[in-house]
Amino acid sequence: MSRTEPPEITTVAELRAAGHTQRGLREEIRDNLINKLAAGEDPWPGLHGFTDTVLPQVERALLAGHDIVLLGERGQGKTRLLRSLVGLLDEWTPVIADTELGEHPYDPITPEGRRLAADQGDDLRISWRHRDDRYAEKLATPDTSVADLVGDVDPMKVAAGRHLGDPETIHYGLIPRTHRGIVAINELPDLAERIQVAMLNVMEERDIQIRGYALRLPLDVLVVASANPEDYTNRGRIITPLKDRFGAEIRTHYPLEVADEVAMISQEAQLVAEVPDHLLEILARFTRNLRDSAQVNQRSGVSARYTIAGAETVAAAALHRATVLGEPQAVARVVDLAAAVPVLAGKIEWESGQEGREADVTDHLLRLAVAETARHRLRGLDLGPVIDAMADGAEVVTGPRVGATALLDSLPETGDGTFAHIAELLDAEGPGQQAAAVELALEALYLARRVAKDDADDGTSTYG
Structure with missing residues (x-):
């Protein structure tokens, strides 16, 4: 003012x-x-x-x-x-x-x-x-x-x-x-x-x-x-x-609703690249899962700064990829979440007896957050054609060094425009946002055990 x-x-x-x-x-x-x-x-x-x-x-x-x-x-x-x-x-x-x-x-x-x-x-x-x-x-x-x-x-x-x-x-x-x-x-x-x-x-x-x-x-x-x-x-x-x-x-208390947590992240985070709303929701749900976890010391709490720093790190990962690959638009995707979790580990205090299990717990809670967000964002969408295409041998490769255009070019033809429906449902415009939307759907199918995913040593992941 x-x-x-x-x-x-x-x-x-x-x-x-x-x-x-x-x-x-x-x-x-x-x-x-x-x-x-x-x-x-x-x-x-x-x-x-x-x-x-x-x-x-x-x-x-x-x-x-x-x-x-x-x-x-x-x-x-x-x-x-x-x-x-x-x-x-x-x-x-x-x-x-x-x-x-x-x-x-x-x-x-x-x-x-x-x-x-x-x-x-x-x-x-x-x-x-x-x-x-x-x-x-x-x-x-x-x-x-x-x-x-x-x-x-x-x-x-x-x-x-x-x-x-x-x-x-x-x-x-x-x-x-x-x-x-x-x-x-x-x-x-x-x-x-x-x-x-x-x-x-x-x-x-x-x-x-x-x-x-x-x-x-x-x-x-x-x-x-x-x-x-x-x-x-x-x-x-x-x-x-x-x-x-x-x-x-x-x-005082932490936000009781996911929407309030997302609004707080949008307001406070200084993002160097575009982070779609569904990724902010994943981060919000992930933080809330940590706050509900018996393995995390809840007397210390999980600060809102954890979520804010996570969004900023995800945006930085997207900017890094766009810079290296020469992409005109830097947009974060689900694959960028893996860059945020390790660097934020010091912001969480664990209960005694959890030594050595921290990575497993955070990985599990992050997957839950992705699945919850996908159910919320893609509710009512039939992904059967994508599953059928994968069953016929189609593969989609993604990773922190795979550009949005390369990801979109590797998508199989489903016949009914399923991937276009996914992008429309998530208000995705442009290759960067569309790749981010598609990647959410593919990860959701993997977490639901409807498709497979192979993680290679070079950081790429193949859905098929």
Whole structure:
């Protein structure tokens, strides 16, 4: 979404004359969410599979003004959901110019902001902050300090001659600097417990205290966080007082429908070649099979990044073939799936006792995905003529080094245009897409044990 130009108002007097009213952060988010829902506008563009489960819970939490922690396995879109909250902020908001914390001109909270408001009066200079600049994200790591999140004394300001007790010697941390904005903390359980304690005042009293200073800043921030369940219980934990301060604890999940998984791949994958929809569906079903497998460690999960990386690898294999063979169009086929599985092995954690069986399990689950997709995509199509042609001695050769035209030229004559029907059913246009469609049908027949397939040492496969 492109930015509009900020208002041309430059002083607080002009701001008042324009009729601007101040709203708290939670009121601002609530109003904007209500307006989007009332207008039938999607507040969560780009999120798939959460429409009837996670998003209604998030919307209720925001309407209630609650801080939120998302719990879910890796690759479930938690961070993307947190970042999408930015869209519920006003595009531009006024702040006191040349101050650190983005204070509202009507309500300065720091000694510096109050001094500027007193000295300049109606001529108090203001600037405009875009909503993208009102969102701060921090990955919780063991070396994160209180100074990073809350603040500390700035020794440079003290060395410059200011008194140690001067509040303006403070260097503010991430949370104060996001005053009137959203603070997102990823992997919250990895944050040291003493650092979590420093957040208690921010979450409940909405203020901060730094070292021995009697400085209280009434912050207006929405705190959101993410956590993996295994970290939540084992490697780290969210301390009980901090958990108690989150108004909403929401569980995320992987897409429940194949269509949502395919839409997610299409949106996120950076493809260097064309990958037909039926191949994306195979990858989606393969990933879902892994998530249902007893041999895979489901506490770790199988990330959506696995599917995305698989689609990108399949596209790369197609581009490599097209480049080597000089094909004008690079289109992925079923044969390219074999290139993706080995390079993605490190993204899966297996249950103990599965050593040495990983390749067999993944090969079996991939074949199931191909068969399921073929049944879905080719439902109702009579492939009997193809089987008959194979029984009469016809052979079709394919492989990572066999071009689309060579594959199509080797197809037997079936008499009723079966291969043309396959291409039409899968909306395949051009040699690359047609070869991809035909190869799906041939592999489906092989998996159904209706035709044979011979894999040669050079990587080619012969259906016959």
